[in-house]
Amino acid sequence: MNINFDNNIPIYIQIVEKLKMDIISGKLVPGDRLPSVRDLAFNLKVNPNTLVKALNELESLNLIYTERTNGKYVTSDITLINKIKDSLAHTISSNYLKNMADIGYNMEDTITYLKENK
């Protein structure tokens, strides 16, 4: 695992987003065991506490769960993963349309713009 951290965004949030994307995109497979907190922190070159904070966020989203003394695992709840994936697609799409509308592009203009600039 490797992240190019952006200095303007809290590290733990970037870790949350990265792992969330890896789960949603299937790079992290449901049921997989994550590396230990210490190992992952070491690899990402962050303090273990920072990583713990990120993992706690993911756990509160139910995207990972903890087996005491054993490790942390990616959820096996594929329905949940898909629900989060759909909700993300919806949120970023409607935000995008709103942002484009704010600068004067309506729905059609926006789609035309996207197609022309691919």
Added chain:
Amino acid sequence: MNINFDNNIPIYIQIVEKLKMDIISGKLVPGDRLPSVRDLAFNLKVNPNTLVKALNELESLNLIYTERTNGKYVTSDITLINKIKDSLAHTISSNYLKNMADIGYNMEDTITYLKENK
């Protein structure tokens, strides 16, 4: 002018964005004089220092300029406004495509998704 502030984003940034949008979308007309800092701060219910910080940002983008003793004006440089508008459209569009790609939608999928969910 009226803004529903989001408590999780710095106020001065929200003001910058709002004014930038108003200029780009034409709600604020090139050459227009802005209300005085004092009035604008009062209307927005923010600390004048916060407003000054926002206006400084806009001035450094050349979207407004200051006439000593006279006030602050929206730039008349329509070319600049359009350039910023284009660059914004480009940035948010390519961010959007990247975000959708991260969760497994390619260009075509994304456009289909947008159309179906309009």
Added chain:
Amino acid sequence: MNINFDNNIPIYIQIVEKLKMDIISGKLVPGDRLPSVRDLAFNLKVNPNTLVKALNELESLNLIYTERTNGKYVTSDITLINKIKDSLAHTISSNYLKNMADIGYNMEDTITYLKENK
């Protein structure tokens, strides 16, 4: 504010419980501003980070919210407070009945027991 900490339960959880109870029971009034993180941590004689962890939990329950640079406030959402209160009453009551059942008291026995030992 004052808490007699039980050494067997994480401090931050005891703080969460205490504040939750204070909100639910009305000791903390909806809309009230909490003392600053530093002050509260000092009074409770815990590290500010520990307090922050507790407050984050409460915020994720929507029982408090943060105004950036201004402080933290008890939610004004009385409906939510009542919902949490009801759900708590339900949870601890059904747990209680289950525990009593496990040692051989049925519903009637349990109520009799409660009445006799008041």
Added chain:
Amino acid sequence: MNINFDNNIPIYIQIVEKLKMDIISGKLVPGDRLPSVRDLAFNLKVNPNTLVKALNELESLNLIYTERTNGKYVTSDITLINKIKDSLAHTISSNYLKNMADIGYNMEDTITYLKENK
């Protein structure tokens, strides 16, 4: 024997509680011989060390005793079993009343609540 372990509570404690309940409720009869540590650990799918730890707890409560080379037995001290049962009923009942009081239910309210929600 079968336990649905809760990953957030130490396994050995869950075993202690389960066996305690089985003794108190009479599922395990006074004087009965327990299965061997090895068998019981195998059945519960836990590490034998974990089971030993649980059994030691029960032995220190005098709920079971060890006959050297012969095995472990449920106590025949019915007075003790009843004492523990009573003390448990008392503890969980007074905790329950305290918890309900904390969220604004007095003794009468609590009993009414229990009756209405049975």
Added chain:
DNA sequence: GTGGTCTAGACCACA
């Protein structure tokens, strides 16, 4: 070896 908690202390942006 696994995760969990806590402290001390530093540094930051914002208003």
Added chain:
DNA sequence: GTGGTCTAGACCACA
């Protein structure tokens, strides 16, 4: 002054 983030480092229970 307000909250937010991060690190270094220690100590713990559990399996």
